Structures are given as C-alpha cells and as structure tokens.
Amino acid sequence: MEQNAITLNPIKKVEGTVNVPGSKSLSNRALLLAALAKGTTTVSNLLDSDDIRHMLNALKLLGVSYQLSSDKTECRVEGLGGAFTHSPSKPLFLGNAGTAMRPLCAALAASDVNVELTGEPRMEERPIGDLVNALQEAGADIQYRQTAGFPPLLVHGKPLSGGEISVDGSVSSQFLTALLMAAPLFKGNVIINIQGQLVSKPYIDITLHIMKQFGVEVINRDYQQFFIKAGQAYVSPGRFMVEGDASSASYFLAAAAIKGGKVTVTGIGSNSVQGDIRFADVLEKMGAKVNWQEESISVTRGTLTGIDMDLNHIPDAAMTIATTALFADSPTTIRNIYNWRVKETDRLHAMATELKKIGAEVEEGRDYIKVWPLGNFVHAAIDTYHDHRIAMCFSLLALNEQPVTINDPGCTAKTFPDYFSRLATICKH
Ligand SMILES: O=C(O)C1=C[C@@H](OP(=O)(O)O)[C@@H](O)[C@H](O)C1
C-alpha cells in the first residue's frame, strides 16, 4: 500500500551523528549461510526491512528454525548442517529482494526440494536467465512459470555433482554470488568461469568474505575463475555481526558534503567489507572533506565540483551522486551504469525523468547519466517508482531553498524503513 506523500521543507544545515542500520547485503547472506551451516548462529545488528523479512519468511517455510529478537535486529538461527530438505507448502514470495531471489534459487536448485519462487510484479521483469543457465549447465532442473529468463520459477531441486560451469557476469553480480554461496552444497569440486565483463565486483568480495567467516574457502583467480574445493561445508561462526549499510550511509554523507556541518555515520568505517564505502572517496574527489575512523566516517562540506567517473563498482551509492551533482559547480557524468536499468525500476530513466521535473538539465545515455548543476530548483512531487533509493536520493533536494515532495515515501521500507525520521535528526531548518 502506498503512503501519503511527504514534503520536506528547505534544510539550512545538517549536523550530527547517525547510526546506520545493518547492511542489507550482509544480512541476507548471513541468514542464508546460517541456515545452511552446522551449528547455531546469532546474527547481530540484522537489518529490519522488507528485503530481510522476505528472506526470513522463506527460511521459515523451508523448515529453518530461528528466534528473532523483539526489535528484529538479532536472529538466532539453527543451522541445517547442509542443503534444504523441506519442500514448502506454498510458493516463496520474495518481494523485490534480489539478495533473496538469486541466492535462494541456486541453493534450492542444489537441495532435494520442490519449490516455487515468486515476487512482486517488478521482480518478474528483473532478469535471472544467466543464473538459471549456469545452474542448468550444472544439471539443475529449473523451469520458468511465465516468461523465459524471469521469475516466477519452479525449482525441482536435487543434489548436483559440480564440475565446471560458466556464468555471464555482465548483468548482475548476484548471479555469481548465488553460485558461489551454493557451491559447497555440490558434491564435487566446482569451477566457475566468468563470461562477459563482471559488474558490481565489490559485492563478490562481500560474498567471499562471509563465506570465509562460515568456514568455506574460495580460490579467486582474478575474478575470471573461482574454484571451490569439494568437501567443504558451512560451519557457524557462533555470532555474525552485520556492519552498518554503506549504501544507506551515502545519503547522510552526501547531505554533509552539500550543506554541512559535520555529519558522522557510525556502524561503518574504514574496516568495512562493503564496496559502497568508496562512495566517500567520490565525495572527497568532488571537494568534500572526509575523515575515516575504523567504525565511523565523517564528512564536512567543501566546494563541490563535478566529476566524470565510471561508478560501476558502487551502483547503489552512485545514485546518490546523481542528486549531489546538482549542488556542484560543474557537470557530473556517471558512467558504466547500464545495470541501473534492471534494478527496482529502470533507474537511469527514472532519475533523468525526476531530475528534469525540478528543472535540472540531464542527459540520459544508454549506460551513463550527465547532470548539470542547478541554480533555481523548482518545487515538484517526485515519483519514486517503488524504488527506495529514488526516495532517499531525492530527499537531498531539500538542501536547497525550495521544498521537495516525495511520493510514496514508504518505499524506503525495502532497506531503510525509518530513513526520513533519521534524516530529520541531523537537519536544522
Ligand atoms: O550482492 C548484493 O548484495 C548486491 C549487488 C548489487 O546488485 P548487482 O550485482 O545486480 O549490480 C547491488 O545493486 C544490490 O543492491 C546488492
């Protein structure tokens, strides 16, 4: 259900500290590996949001036992000690959570279960064919319920023997992540060869990092080939602490770069395994002052200058640059972001459309966006296309002299349900 629009009044200054909620990428990976591991895992600082709820609901239907704390940020998962064994009584509804759909598809294909994977209408437009092809090459039985290459899927899981498989990495890194996380369920050695140019590469580092925490080693041959030796199994690390979400941090850091005051985000810092912390380097390049601590990042304002950069390595946080660019003194070009088009919405088109509404000059290319600085903002109602990041990026427009209206602000529930109230804690009007 859509929420009423909110209007943010012009913000004069931002100042303060925000503790960002747990990382979506780490929360869903941790829950899945905890379910497959031997032993009990306590996942701490779990994100409480729609994407995580979909993973938790799916695990419950798959017969995984867990206890969730009353504030839903800690989960004690009883590991199965191997593949799933229980076929759910109804389809697993995974909303629009790529980090649930893709990894569950691979893990279930290698488990002795029959299951249907469904999602929101947009999920039925988000590609999964490259992952299904790779799994079918490994002997998996997966069928498309409606349209070839897209969910919903019927997975007739069975033990898979392993061997050499290839996956195209040029649409989403989540396909490779899914194969890597499922590989220890295969009986033999697994060799994964990458075809095409691997996108969103740092998310693979998150995957390898967490697999290691759960006791599985992957040999990474320069992101071209991955080798997972047979006989490895996930073992609970006891407790897994989820770091703060680096993409969620980007909005507060950008606000400081535009109109600080000093803003500090805690729960994430120089120690992070998430590629999206490199967003702070981009802000620095634009002219903001960035201070790194092991568990926090602080930003203060600078005179912002436009940049021309390939931001394929930070696809989610790169959206924040597209609205920050309005406040710079020269144009900004964000390159190599074709896969913005296959996420929560066609983000390249949506960003360009909404930026134009507030009077900005924008060029939308096949795989890039160019944004010119804006002097006179026009008050507009921003459509959010069920995309949490559009809502959060465009909230930054209130750092000018005009208000901004955000339609359906509740869409931030995908990864950051209380985003607007946390933003309010650092705003001075
Ligand atoms: O593996 C992950 O946790 C993610 C990978 C990225 O997707 P792509 O690999 O599809 O770019 C990112 O956009 C998404 O929000 C989370």
Ligand SMILES: C=C(OP(=O)(O)O)C(=O)O
């Ligand atoms: C692309 C995103 O989500 P998903 O995990 O569904 O791919 C995102 O959070 O920006």
